[in-house]
Every structure is written in structure tokens, then in C-alpha cells.
Amino acid sequence: xxxxxxxxxxxxxxxxxxxxxxxxxxxxxxxxxxxxxxxxxxxxxxxxxxxxxxxxxxxxxxxxxxxxxxxx
Amino acid sequence: xxxxxxxxxxxxxxxxxxxxxxxxxxxxxxxxxxxxxxxxxxxxxxxxxxxxxxxxxxxxxxxxxxxxxxxxxxxxxxxxxxxxxxxxxxxxxxxxxxxxxxxxxxxxxxxxxxxxxxxxxxxxxxxxxxxxxxxxxxxxxxxxxxxxxxxxxxxxxxxxxxxxxxxxxxxxxxxxxxxxxxxxxxxxxxxxxxxxxxxxxxxxxxxxxxxxxxxxxxxxxxxxxxxxxxxxx
Numbered sequence: 001x002x003x004x005x006x007x008x009x010x011x012x013x014x015x016x017x018x019x020x021x022x023x024x025x026x027x028x029x030x031x032x033x034x035x036x037x038x039x040x041x042x043x044x045x046x047x048x049x050x051x052x053x054x055x056x057x058x059x060x061x062x063x064x065x066x067x068x069x070x071x072x
Numbered sequence: 073x074x075x076x077x078x079x080x081x082x083x084x085x086x087x088x089x090x091x092x093x094x095x096x097x098x099x100x101x102x103x104x105x106x107x108x109x110x111x112x113x114x115x116x117x118x119x120x121x122x123x124x125x126x127x128x129x130x131x132x133x134x135x136x137x138x139x140x141x142x143x144x145x146x147x148x149x150x151x152x153x154x155x156x157x158x159x160x161x162x163x164x165x166x167x168x169x170x171x172x173x174x175x176x177x178x179x180x181x182x183x184x185x186x187x188x189x190x191x192x193x194x195x196x197x198x199x200x201x202x203x204x205x206x207x208x209x210x211x212x213x214x215x216x217x218x219x220x221x222x223x224x225x226x227x228x229x230x231x232x233x234x235x236x237x238x239x240x241x242x243x244x245x246x247x248x249x250x251x252x253x254x255x256x257x258x259x260x261x262x263x264x265x266x267x268x269x270x271x272x273x274x275x276x277x278x279x280x281x282x283x284x285x286x287x288x289x290x291x292x293x294x295x296x297x298x299x300x301x302x303x304x305x
Contacts, residue, residue, distance in 0.1 A: 004227045007215045008297045011235065011255060012287040015297070018280060021273040028184045029176035054283075055276050056254070057191070057261045064134050064187045069180055071133075 013054035019047040024058050032065045102178035109169055123165060126179065127186040128158035134190050146197045153193045161186035192272070195260040204267050205257045206249040211236045214256065231295055238289035247282035254279055 019027075031048050034041035042049035052059045098106065108119035131154035139147060146153075164185045172181055211232045217225045239248055253259040254275075265275045290296045 003215055003217055003220050003224050004231045005298060007228065007231060008290070008295075011214075011283070012290070012297060013280075013283045015287075020280075021276050025184065025188060027175075029180040032184075033176045033180055054280070055261065056258075057195070057272060058276075061184070061187050061191050064137070064191060065180070065184055067137060068130055068133060068183050068187070 014050045016050050017047040018054060019045070019051045021051070021055060021058055024048050024051045024055070025061075028058075028062060028065060032062060032069055036066060036069050098174045099177060102174060105178040105182075106169070106172065109166065120162065120166070123182065124158055124162050127161045127165075127182060128155060130183050130186050131155075131157040131161075131190040134187060135194065138194060142194065143198060146194065149197065153197060154190060157186055157190035157193050160189045164189075192262040195262045196266050199260065199263040204253055204259050204264065206253045209236075209239075209252055209256050231290075234290055234293055234295050235286065238286050242285055242289045243282050247278055247285060250275055250278045251282040251286070255283075 024031075027045060027048060031041045031045050031052075034044055052062050105119070105123075108115050109123065110116075111119070132151070135142075135150040135154050139150070142150070161182070165182050168185075172178065212229075214235075215228045215232060217228050220228065239251060243251060250264065253264055254261060261272050261275045261279070264270075265272050268275065287296055
């Protein structure tokens with residue numbers, strides 16, 4: 001990926017359907033349990049994966065929940 | 073902002089995963105939490121206290137995890153922030169308890185609400201007293217062209233010019249303000265929601281629309297992302 005394409009990716013976000021913040025929060029527990037178990041969460045919930053890549057706040061919340069679940 | 077106040081999703085969540093009937097799949101620990109919190113007997117009050125303790129520990133854990141990035145004044149208030157987040161999350165969990173379907177462990181399901189509360193509270197505290205900038209964009213600073221070839225530098229400059237024009241001309245004022253604050257100045261969405269008396273979901277929706285507008289404007293000029301670029305699967 002060259003510099004222009006990297007800049008574009010950061011500014012316009014990933015293409016495709018996006019679950020939104022509420023849709024993501026609704027299944028974030030399932031998403032994280034799949035991730036922690038090594039299952040393909042992004043394949044099971046593609047619109048959530050796109051949202052987590054595009055929404056910095058929800059992405060941080062995913063990391064926080066994963067840290068809690070992983071350390072349980 | 074309680075989690076329940078988020079606005080409707082941009083798209084319904086198209087989960088490929090199977091939904092699970094709670095009646096036949098709950099692990100014993102989750103079943104015990106659910107039974108105790110739904111009961112009318114003396115065990116209910118004890119379960120609510122236990123739930124608070126669980127979520128308070130989780131909130132403190134998250135605050136501690138972020139400690140290194142928190143200003144000293146926020147570190148001093150961490151315990152109060154964690155306690156308030158746990159209190160708010162208990163209210164949300166009890167209100168939503170009948171929506172729990174057992175698709176994850178009960179504790180994971182409950183944790184997500186306290187993470188939402190404590191994260192939002194920490195972001196607001198970090199930004200308390202700081203101005204939120206929605207203009208003064210130095211577009212050329214968005215791209216690091218160190219090491220880029222002369223040709224690549226030309227492409228980046230051309231792209232930045234097109235982006236600046238699209239943001240100024242094609243976005244609504246609200247889209248422009250939110251896009252610049254979040255994407256250019258890295259203002260947390262929760263902070264912007266707080267300042268604009270809105271919600272995380274509503275601010276994100278405006279950001280999503282702004283990005284879609286930008287993508288469309290750039291594609292019309294032949295400057296959009298290459299096919300397949302940035303896709304997530």
C-alpha cells in the first residue's frame with residue numbers, strides 16, 4: 001500500500017456495511033469471546049469488524065473487554 | 073451517557089453466528105447469576121451487591137490498565153470514576169437482564185456495559201477543560217511522505233488538495249465539524265458527544281456519512297481507494 005492509499009484508508013474507513021455503535025455494543029460480548037477463543041470473529045460478524053476498525057471509541061472498548069475476558 | 077441511550081444502528085447487525093437459546097445453553101455460573109438477579113427473594117439483594125462488586129473490579133481494572141495515559145488529576149479520581157461507572161452499569165444490566173440470551177457468558181455480557189461506562193467517563197475526564205478543535209486543519213500534516221518517491225509525493229499532495237476541497241464543499245457543516253474533530257484532531261467520539269449534547273452513536277453516524285461523502289467525492293475525481301483496498305474480512 002502506498003502513502004496515498006494508506007491516507008485514504010485512514011480517512012474514509014473500510015468499505016461495506018457498518019454495524020454502528022449500538023449494533024456493535026449489542027454483540028460485543030460474543031465478538032470478544034470468539035476472538036479470545038481463537039475463532040474468526042471478523043468473519044462471523046463482518047459489519048462489526050468494520051465498525052471496530054472505523055470507530056476509535058468502540059475499538060478501544062473492544063480491547064478493554066478482551067483484556068478483561070482474557071484475564072478471567 | 074448510559075449505553076441504552078445510543079441511537080439506532082446504521083445497519084442492523086448481520087451476524088453470521090447462530091443465536092443461542094438461553095434455556096438450553098447457559099453455563100452453570102451464568103445460570104446462577106441470571107436466577108439470582110431475576111429472583112424476588114432475599115437472594116436478589118445479595119446478587120445485586122455481588123454484581124456491583126464484579127463490575128467495580130472490572131472498572132478499576134480498566135482504569136488501572138489506562139493509568140499510564142491518564143493525567144495526574146484523573147488518576148487521583150480513578151476510584152470515584154470506577155465506582156460511578158459500576159453503579160451506572162448495574163442499572164443498565166438490571167434494566168436489560170431480560171435481553172440476555174446466553175450467547176456469551178453472563179460476566180462477559182455484563183462487563184461490556186461497565187467498559188462502556190468507564191471508558192466514556194475516562195475520556196470525558198481526560199478532555200475536561202480542553203478545547204475541542206473543529207477547524208485549523210493543516211492538511212499536509214495528515215500524510216507522512218518521508219521516504220516517499222517524488223511521484224508518490226505528488227500523488228499525496230494531489231490527494232490532500234482533493235480531500236480539502238471535498239471536506240470544504242461537499243460535506244454539511246455538521247459532517248465537516250465532526251470529521252475534522254475525530255479524524256484530523258483525534259477527539260474521542262464520546263467527548264464530542266458530550267460537548268454537542270449528543271450520543272456516541274449519533275456522532276458516529278455523522279462521521280460515517282461524512283466518510284461516505286468523502287469517498288464518493290474522491291471517486292468522482294478518480295481518486296478513490298483502489299478496489300479491495302481497506303476491506304475487512
